[in-house]
Amino acid sequence: MNKTNFDRARYRHFYNQMCRIRAFERAAIKAKDENLVLGAIHPSIGQEAAAVGVCGNLRREDILLSTHRGHGHTLCKGADPQAMMLELLGKTGGNCGGKGGSMHIADFGVGMLGANGVVGANINIAVGAAHAIKLKGEDKVVTCIFGDGAINRGPFLEGLNWAKIYNLPVLFVCEDNGYSATTNTKDTTAGAGPVARAQSLGLEAESRDGNDVVGVDIATRDLLSRVKKKGPHLLHLKTYRLGGHTSTDPAKYRPDGEADGKWSEDPIARCRDMLKQAGLTDEALTDIEMAATSEMDGIYERARDAAFPPAANAYTDVQDIGDPRSQAF
Amino acid sequence: MKTMTYLEAGRAGLAEMMRQDGSVWALGEDLGRGGVFGQYHGLQDEFGSDRIADTPISESCILGSAVGAAMMGTRPVVEMRFADFALCAVDELVNQAAKARYMFGGQARVPMVVREPSGMWRSSAAQHSQSLESWYTHIPGLVVVMPATPADNKFLLMESIRCNDPVVYLEHKDLWSLEGPVDDQTETLPIGKARVARPGSDLTIVSWSAMFHRALEAAAILATQNVDAEVIDLRTLWPWDRQCVCESVQKTGHLLIVHEAVQVSGFGAEISSVVTENCFGDLKSAPRRLAAPRIPISYAPTMEDEVRVSASQIVEAALTQIGT
Numbered sequence: 001m002n003k004t005n006f007d008r009a010r011y012r013h014f015y016n017q018m019c020r021i022r023a024f025e026r027a028a029i030k031a032k033d034e035n036l037v038l039g040a041i042h043p044s045i046g047q048e049a050a051a052v053g054v055c056g057n058l059r060r061e062d063i064l065l066s067t068h069r070g071h072g073h074t075l076c077k078g079a080d081p082q083a084m085m086l087e088l089l090g091k092t093g094g095n096c097g098g099k100g101g102s103m104h105i106a107d108f109g110v111g112m113l114g115a116n117g118v119v120g121a122n123i124n125i126a127v128g129a130a131h132a133i134k135l136k137g138e139d140k141v142v143t144c145i146f147g148d149g150a151i152n153r154g155p156f157l158e159g160l161n162w163a164k165i166y167n168l169p170v171l172f173v174c175e176d177n178g179y180s181a182t183t184n185t186k187d188t189t190a191g192a193g194p195v196a197r198a199q200s201l202g203l204e205a206e207s208r209d210g211n212d213v214v215g216v217d218i219a220t221r222d223l224l225s226r227v228k229k230k231g232p233h234l235l236h237l238k239t240y241r242l243g244g245h246t247s248t249d250p251a252k253y254r255p256d257g258e259a260d261g262k263w264s265e266d267p268i269a270r271c272r273d274m275l276k277q278a279g280l281t282d283e284a285l286t287d288i289e290m291a292a293t294s295e296m297d298g299i300y301e302r303a304r305d306a307a308f309p310p311a312a313n314a315y316t317d318v319q320d321i322g323d324p325r326s327q328a329f
Numbered sequence: 330m331k332t333m334t335y336l337e338a339g340r341a342g343l344a345e346m347m348r349q350d351g352s353v354w355a356l357g358e359d360l361g362r363g364g365v366f367g368q369y370h371g372l373q374d375e376f377g378s379d380r381i382a383d384t385p386i387s388e389s390c391i392l393g394s395a396v397g398a399a400m401m402g403t404r405p406v407v408e409m410r411f412a413d414f415a416l417c418a419v420d421e422l423v424n425q426a427a428k429a430r431y432m433f434g435g436q437a438r439v440p441m442v443v444r445e446p447s448g449m450w451r452s453s454a455a456q457h458s459q460s461l462e463s464w465y466t467h468i469p470g471l472v473v474v475m476p477a478t479p480a481d482n483k484f485l486l487m488e489s490i491r492c493n494d495p496v497v498y499l500e501h502k503d504l505w506s507l508e509g510p511v512d513d514q515t516e517t518l519p520i521g522k523a524r525v526a527r528p529g530s531d532l533t534i535v536s537w538s539a540m541f542h543r544a545l546e547a548a549a550i551l552a553t554q555n556v557d558a559e560v561i562d563l564r565t566l567w568p569w570d571r572q573c574v575c576e577s578v579q580k581t582g583h584l585l586i587v588h589e590a591v592q593v594s595g596f597g598a599e600i601s602s603v604v605t606e607n608c609f610g611d612l613k614s615a616p617r618r619l620a621a622p623r624i625p626i627s628y629a630p631t632m633e634d635e636v637r638v639s640a641s642q643i644v645e646a647a648l649t650q651i652g653t
Contacts, residue, residue: 096434124393132401158390322568
């Protein structure tokens with residue numbers, strides 16, 4: 001870090017965003033533990049720097065596609081966390097009206113075209129969104145975030161090849177937390193990984209420390225400007241999932257002490273240290289953290305007290321032609 | 330009124346929609362040189378390579394990228410080359426295209442057409458011959474269209490492109506060269522309306538796609554034996570025109586469903602059930618299905634013909650059913 005260039009206001013904001021994501025995840029886990037969230041959730045605790053460093057560089061009109069572990073990306077793209085929490089609880093007012101839940105969170109109003117319940121499926125959709133942008137001559141960039149497990153699925157090859165041959169404005173981000181669900185990704189991945197695979201298709205690709213929000217921010221800013229001029233790029237962010245695959249997964253398959261050790265690389269603590277070095281006080285930073293917790297606690301309470309959607313809503317949003325409501329015989 | 334082939338009519342329908350609406354584009358393998366069967370011949374010259382896009386052999390990305398492009402406000406027409414190859418993109422069609430609008434609570438629209446050349450075409454064997462339409466009717470969110478005539482192939486394709494839902498559009502490979510009248514005037518043909526192609530009073534035969542033409546042949550033979558069969562071309566399988574079929578059965582009292590797909594869990598079972606549940610009192614005989622045995626399709630013509638329903642089999646089944 002070059003201290004003279006350190007943008008204190010920017011990273012104070014990024015610190016706040018990371019704290020908000022973590023507070024949201026903790027509130028969601030609490031709601032899950034209390035059986036208020038009925039389906040599975042995949043928290044992103046430990047991966048906040050990747051979400052904020054990448055999505056903090058996207059404009060509202062830019063497009064984002066995310067994964068089943070997408071709460072942080074969605075929040076950072078500008079979605080309302082209250083609507084997100086309502087969706088996790090399947091309540092009225094959720095982003096998707098209670099039809100999607102955690103794994104299908106989307107907010108098209110802020111360019112967030114969906115988390116996805118199928119690993120790697122967002123890659124093909126992302127290149128198609130970019131294809132439409134190119135056809136329409138719009139000034140937008142698509143960012144597609146996927147995990148390390150996704151590079152072993154076919155869409156990784158098909159989608160990256162496609163983006164390159166049509167020279168589409170896509171930034172592929174491999175958010176590598178080391179685990180494909182509950183299996184160490186190293187044990188199931190041949191070769192040198194996502195950067196080498198992307199380079200073999202002619203994409204420029206680079207690897208960064210995904211727990212360093214400043215490094216992720218600088219890399220993303222640079223790559224987004226290159227994507228606009230030169231087409232698709234890949235950014236590999238090495239991070240670590242501090243919890244289990246789902247909130248209820250105790251992650252016993254990890255070597256003893258691995259996760260404990262990784263807490264020393266907690267991206268939020270690292271950002272906090274940088275801000276302290278840049279002159280922010282402990283008190284000011286703690287205030288930010290507490291405000292985030294308080295915001296998400298309020299969101300949790302309002303979601304808890306909200307109503308479920310009426311059962312009849314199950315029949316809306318299916319299709320116009322052949323609408324189930326008009327097919328009763 | 331012009332005479333066109335089924336293939337030419339489909340091409341004319343796509344071209345007309347592309348002229349009307351700049352957001353319509355097509356993507357698939359070999360489209361620049363006209364597509365496998367020539368359905369796209371000349372279109373790249375008129376519309377350019379951005380709107381008639383040649384793609385890699387990447388079925389999952391062809392279909393998946395169309396989902397993304399549709400969500401961004403364009404109207405992609407996806408060419409799958411053979412219906413069988415669409416199975417390489419089942420996730421993209423079933424989990425993504427069909428579900429996006431619903432699972433995102435109505436935020437997304439996926440206006441795309443997936444063209445899948447379907448059905449038996451002499452000696453194409455097990456991976457280039459299947460009729461899988463009943464699979465798609467089982468998936469909420471999808472519209473399923475199967476044109477049988479040149480005019481329908483033009484106007485149903487146009488209506489499918491206008492549709493805001495994902496449409497699985499199954500053209501029959503054996504019908505490409507079929508000629509028929511196609512109106513010069515742009516008309517609209519609503520999805521979900523069947524056609525009573527031959528009115529009759531003794532028996533209702535419901536069919537679609539290429540098999541509809543065997544049903545018409547059979548009806549002509551039956552007429553020589555003083556049996557007056559009503560032949561319905563269903564045209565679309567979801568939604569399907571239950572009213573048209575039930576009104577016909579109320580008149581004739583006998584229902585014979587004929588399709589090329591495997592009989593087990595074929596769409597004939599759905600039609601039979603709905604008619605039985607709703608018109609039981611009108612039925613003079615149990616509804617009957619005539620379709621393919623549950624075996625893969627062979628290469629050798631002798632074995633291939635074992636799964637092909639013929640006009641004479643339809644005649645025989647009809648006569649047995651009405652007890653003549």
